[in-house]
Amino acid sequence: MSSKLFSRVRCKGLQDKITKPSSLLSSFQGHQTIGWSGFTGVDYPLQTLEPLINEVRSNKAFAKPKFDLRVCSSGGTVTESALSELDMVCSRSPYQVSKVINKSLNNGKIDFHDHSLIDFAEQLTSGYLGAKDGKPQTLDIAIVEATEITPEGNLVPGASVGVTPELIQVADKLVVEMNTNSPSLRGIHDLCVPASPPYRNPLNVCTSSDRIGQTEIPLDPKKVIGIVEGSHGKFPSRTEPSNSTTRAISQHIIDFLKNETHRGRVPENLHPIQSGIGAIANSVIEGLGNSSFRNLQVWTEVLQDSFLDLLKSGTVQYASSMSLRFSPQELENFYKNWDFYKEHVILRPQAITNSPEIIRRLGCISLNTPVEVDLYGHVNSTCVMGTRMLNGIGGSGDFMRNAKLSIMHTPSVRPTKTDPIGISTIVPKVTHVDHTEHDIDIVVTEQGLADLRGLSPRERAIEIIENCAHPVYRPILMDYFTLAESVCLKEKRGHEPLLLDKAFKMHTSFLEEGSMKVSSW
Amino acid sequence: MSSKLFSRVRCKGLQDKITKPSSLLSSFQGHQTIGWSGFTGVDYPLQTLEPLINEVRSNKAFAKPKFDLRVCSSGGTVTESALSELDMVCSRSPYQVSKVINKSLNNGKIDFHDHSLIDFAEQLTSGYLGAKDGKPQTLDIAIVEATEITPEGNLVPGASVGVTPELIQVADKLVVEMNTNSPSLRGIHDLCVPASPPYRNPLNVCTSSDRIGQTEIPLDPKKVIGIVEGSHGKFPSRTEPSNSTTRAISQHIIDFLKNETHRGRVPENLHPIQSGIGAIANSVIEGLGNSSFRNLQVWTEVLQDSFLDLLKSGTVQYASSMSLRFSPQELENFYKNWDFYKEHVILRPQAITNSPEIIRRLGCISLNTPVEVDLYGHVNSTCVMGTRMLNGIGGSGDFMRNAKLSIMHTPSVRPTKTDPIGISTIVPKVTHVDHTEHDIDIVVTEQGLADLRGLSPRERAIEIIENCAHPVYRPILMDYFTLAESVCLKEKRGHEPLLLDKAFKMHTSFLEEGSMKVSSW
Structure with a gap:
């Protein structure tokens, strides 16, 4: 000892x-x-x-x-x-x-x-x-x-x-x-x-x-x-580098936020930002750093390397987090500049960082990455194919339900072993729901951004397919939606069109044939 | 004029x-x-x-x-x-x-x-x-x-x-x-x-x-x-009478609440009650009136006739609501005893009654009626067969997500034109999700009560099937669950077992044959 x-x-x-x-x-x-x-x-x-x-x-x-x-x-x-x-x-x-x-x-x-x-x-x-x-x-x-x-x-x-x-x-x-x-x-x-x-x-x-x-x-x-x-281990250094997909997503989000401030719906210094971990989150933070936004506030669960530069430059005025997750060199930098950072960072327990009361009062802008999103804005964050648990819901529900702007960002497709676009993250119906249509404001992929606020389910479907789906899956999804809409409206149950026997066809096709590219409905 | x-x-x-x-x-x-x-x-x-x-x-x-x-x-x-x-x-x-x-x-x-x-x-x-x-x-x-x-x-x-x-x-x-x-x-x-x-x-x-x-x-x-x-119309008087089903549901809830106070998990006068409209809600309020509970608080959206007796008898000490919905005779009674009721009732806007901040702080006990509930506790409150909108989510999400005890009460079956038990409200998978498994604590039917707190999905499924499902549907649901569990565990994706091609079979069977009684999976 x-x-x-x-x-x-x-x-x-x-x-x-x-x-x-x-x-x-x-x-x-x-x-x-x-x-x-x-x-x-x-x-x-x-x-x-x-x-x-x-x-x-x-x-x-x-x-x-x-x-x-x-x-x-x-x-x-x-x-x-x-x-x-x-x-x-x-x-x-x-x-x-x-x-x-x-x-x-x-x-x-x-x-x-x-x-x-x-x-x-x-x-x-x-x-x-x-x-x-x-x-x-x-x-x-x-x-x-x-x-x-x-x-x-x-x-x-x-x-x-x-x-x-x-x-x-x-x-x-x-x-x-x-x-x-x-x-x-x-x-x-x-x-x-x-x-x-x-x-x-x-x-x-x-x-x-x-x-x-x-x-x-x-x-x-x-x-x-x-x-x-x-003798605790060093902090992990797993910051995933940005790429053209994550940068495109980030750009759509920055453009959207600029427009919100321009229209007076969001203050010039935005609302407090909550952002997750991963390549997209990092790109968004980088994007904010390169933007004209100043005096931002952060109210989040994990503070990563990228935030330190923003604190130093004044882009971020203050950051509240539940934990730090820095690379070894940035951790050293943090301790070296302790007097500065201690005045600009607070670490809190999750009963406070994830409090619905505070998240809603602050009006957070919350960004998270889903497993998949469906045509109406329901989101699966936990269970692949509805059954296989990844990590858990974590704090995403606390934020998505209460944030002023709830943003789900994801690549429009994910690769399989044999097909770089084998999996569409936009699906007719998600196989597991962690966040409902009532809670999601924005869905964004590298293809574009869908603003779902104030839209009915049928309007949302078109907004998401046209703006977010990958071009290969866009016609497949539109064909499904058109068919579902026509059947359900005819049967006078068309508020949120759904074909129970086809809703998971892209998923079963993937399980059976390794691709979601359904050739016909 | x-x-x-x-x-x-x-x-x-x-x-x-x-x-x-x-x-x-x-x-x-x-x-x-x-x-x-x-x-x-x-x-x-x-x-x-x-x-x-x-x-x-x-x-x-x-x-x-x-x-x-x-x-x-x-x-x-x-x-x-x-x-x-x-x-x-x-x-x-x-x-x-x-x-x-x-x-x-x-x-x-x-x-x-x-x-x-x-x-x-x-x-x-x-x-x-x-x-x-x-x-x-x-x-x-x-x-x-x-x-x-x-x-x-x-x-x-x-x-x-x-x-x-x-x-x-x-x-x-x-x-x-x-x-x-x-x-x-x-x-x-x-x-x-x-x-x-x-x-x-x-x-x-x-x-x-x-x-x-x-x-x-x-x-x-x-x-x-x-x-x-x-010259506004009279208040509607649509209070649905209780029946043996709603009284059985009420009794299960009262027994559960008594047990909670007995174990010291809930105060003797409970937490503030939120309850919806309809026959089950009325039976629960009646049940509270006939119980030994005293000095209850109410924090709800609609105050109905049954609450007035409870206020008079002291069973309810104070009621906060967004609106009154009395029968003509009780409305007259309310105005006659205005000096008493004004000291025991507050009417508030929904930004306050439905505030997540306040609901969570008060630790409400929240009771609502769903369209259907699935084996893992996901709840459909709005869209029949996933498509036909009934009334809307209303305040149920505000309460279910933030209440200390979120209770879904429903008869285990509903009648069709030809079959008094043609529809099971307990299903393998709900066709639309308004409240996720993360938010529901208790499911209760006339058959019994399932306490889902702290249970994993597979434990929840058994708790719900055994306690809540109608005896006719119990073996049907258990067969589905056993099959789904065995397939998904074998494939090492068994956190929340689901068979995508069979999950809605009870629903499609109903649409095609008028009954959910699936004969085989």
């Missing part, structure tokens, strides 16, 4: 909790509900469960514990992948990004609860996590990242907050992983746990820089069963 | 606007966007457009105007039915209950925009109603109900508020229909228009009796083109 670790545990009364992960081995046994935080930022916990994983791997006589994982949202993929491989995970919620876990969700080994991030945070404190015996289920053990414990015994989180405050409040026992690879991030956080109804008050955030909480989280020392050193 | 009318227009400066509807005929011409308020309560406007309707009917040479109707939510069915019959309606939003309008939505004559009530209210003030030329579209004329104009020139609404404050704010011209059949309702309202982002502040309602607005709405006299007498 390093002297660094001791220097970060500044509360004398907690220094005797400093220990090695191996000494916590006996705490993990039987069937337990355990949770940890982390949100696409750092990969932790790495240390606490390592001795357990090693023991199970090497000692066949060891009584393998089983876990229900409450892991928000996608931290610790190394750890949970190992647990899953060793068949130690019974259920898991919510959003996840581990390929190993993903396999087990889809082959039936793990029960996956796909909650919206706001609902997951609120369920943690309201005492209902789905215990089958009907008892309010809490957490047996939570593992939480820290970058400091203050002299008063309060915890300063790291670069990803997630549900850390809730975990500390509800878990029976706590393990603190002190991230000594990061400096103390004291001062950048705004932390609180909204009370459960009927005792909740307004969450008084009216702009992305408003603070309503504390910079630290009080710890109950009796709960802490160990403080271990977490 | 009666002396009653003059006595209600207590502002001298506005008395010269008192006029006959026929004098307003020339104000309605060309292609206009017009709106009126009313929300399942009173049937208005009856008077303002009557001369126009008569003129169009009798005078073929008359240049018939065309309207885009922004009518929230279901007031004035007589008027809009007449307009639709005369082919004077181009588009309409949102929720509606007119059979004539319904026909035109489904045969393609009227473009219907099915907005959630909160979104409709916010769109009115944010200047985007869907103008095809991209210009912010406002309202040319709004017709608003009043029960008094105060000496200061402020309007006191009637028994249904809806979007009256927004209409008065955004319309270019206003016609006031003074409802002289009702006493002045001054004092019962809490009225405000939340500012549009980025200028919105928290809506500081923390319990159903909190007030944040005014009891009247300021009028701009320059906008008022006429004040006419509205």
Whole structure:
């Protein structure tokens, strides 16, 4: 144990909790509900469960514990992948990004609860996590990242907050992983746990820089069963480069936003931006950086490299996020310029970043990438072919339902192994609905942008086919729509035309023949 | 014009606007966007457009105007039915209950925009109603109900508020229909228009009796083109009687709520109740009245007869609603006991009753009736067989997404002309999704109650089939699920099993053979 670790545990009364992960081995046994935080930022916990994983791997006589994982949202993929491989995970919620876990969700080994991030945070404190015996289920053990414990015994989180405050409040026992690879991030956080109804008050955030909480989280020392050193891994550097498709999508969005400000429907500095992860999101942020927009606000879940330049140049005035996800060099840059960034960035728990109350009050402009979109604007964000879970709904529902402008951006086609345009992301009917037609304002592909606001379903279908579909699929989709419209109007049930026996024909054609190019309806 | 009318227009400066509807005929011409308020309560406007309707009917040479109707939510069915019959309606939003309008939505004559009530209210003030030329579209004329104009020139609404404050704010011209059949309702309202982002502040309602607005709405006299007498019709008395099915559903819900309080997950006086209209809703309210629950709060859209007894007995302590919908005798009773009820009831605009911020803060218990529910808890509330619009999503999405307990109640079967159990409301896959699996906590039929909280999709399917499906459909649904599960797990895409070519087989069987009783999969 390093002297660094001791220097970060500044509360004398907690220094005797400093220990090695191996000494916590006996705490993990039987069937337990355990949770940890982390949100696409750092990969932790790495240390606490390592001795357990090693023991199970090497000692066949060891009584393998089983876990229900409450892991928000996608931290610790190394750890949970190992647990899953060793068949130690019974259920898991919510959003996840581990390929190993993903396999087990889809082959039936793990029960996956796909909650919206706001609902997951609120369920943690309201005492209902789905215990089958009907008892309010809490957490047996939570593992939480820290970058400091203050002299008063309060915890300063790291670069990803997630549900850390809730975990500390509800878990029976706590393990603190002190991230000594990061400096103390004291001062950048705004932390609180909204009370459960009927005792909740307004969450008084009216702009992305408003603070309503504390910079630290009080710890109950009796709960802490160990403080271990977490030599946490570097931040991942998976920023996907832009390409002509993502740049075209970005350009359509920038043009649209310019037009909105021009018409006076959106302020000159827009509304606070929420944007996801991935190549399209990066292109949009790049596009904003190259545009004439200034003094933007950001209200999002993950802050990536591209935002740092925008903060420095003043294009973005203030950014509120739930986590940081920088490349190693930008992370270093962030710490070097800590005094500047600390005045321009706040890290918050997801109960605040994903609060419908705040998202709607701020009037966010929200951008997300779907699996597929249908002719009426229903969106599938989670289940390929309606069945195979990808990652989960995450925060997309919290934002799409409440944002002032809900924008779905996607390439119009995706490649298969044999056909670069084998999959159309615009389909007659999505095979799974995560966001309904009532919630989507804009659909945009590299082909163009469909503004669905105030359109009836039949008007939307034409807007989407003409503006968003790939030229190869455009006539196929139009043929379907024309047929569906004619049949349903004739039968006087034509508000939202649909042919139940043909709606998934592009999908079944893909499953059977490897392409969505339906030759006739 | 009666002396009653003059006595209600207590502002001298506005008395010269008192006029006959026929004098307003020339104000309605060309292609206009017009709106009126009313929300399942009173049937208005009856008077303002009557001369126009008569003129169009009798005078073929008359240049018939065309309207885009922004009518929230279901007031004035007589008027809009007449307009639709005369082919004077181009588009309409949102929720509606007119059979004539319904026909035109489904045969393609009227473009219907099915907005959630909160979104409709916010769109009115944010200047985007869907103008095809991209210009912010406002309202040319709004017709608003009043029960008094105060000496200061402020309007006191009637028994249904809806979007009256927004209409008065955004319309270019206003016609006031003074409802002289009702006493002045001054004092019962809490009225405000939340500012549009980025200028919105928290809506500081923390319990159903909190007030944040005014009891009247300021009028701009320059906008008022006429004040006419509205001898508004009596309230409708369509309260559907309970039956053994609805009583069984109610009992399951009451038992569930008792168990929730017993386990300490819900307070002894529950959370504020939102309940819809119809026989099941009435049975639930009756059930609450006969239970041991006391000091309940109500936060809902429509207050019906059954609530009055509960207010008198103290079972309900306070009720907040968007409108009143009483039978004639209970309405009389309400006015007789005005001093009591005024202290126990608030009427609010839908921007407040349907605010996600407030619904989530209060932690409402929300009850609604769907068209159909599927094995995973997705809900269709609007489109029969995925295509034929019934009434619209109304406020159900605002509540289901944000309530602490989102409950869908429905009989397990509905009759066809030839088969009393020809339609199962539990289906493999809903043909249209208005509420996703992420938002529904409880599904309940006369057969039983399925508690979906914290269950994975495959667990939910079994819970719903075993507890909610009709015995005749139970094996049919279980056969489908077993097959789908086995196929999808084998193909390692089994998170949410689905057979795309069979998912709608019960529906197509119904369309082709008149029954959902599929004999084999």
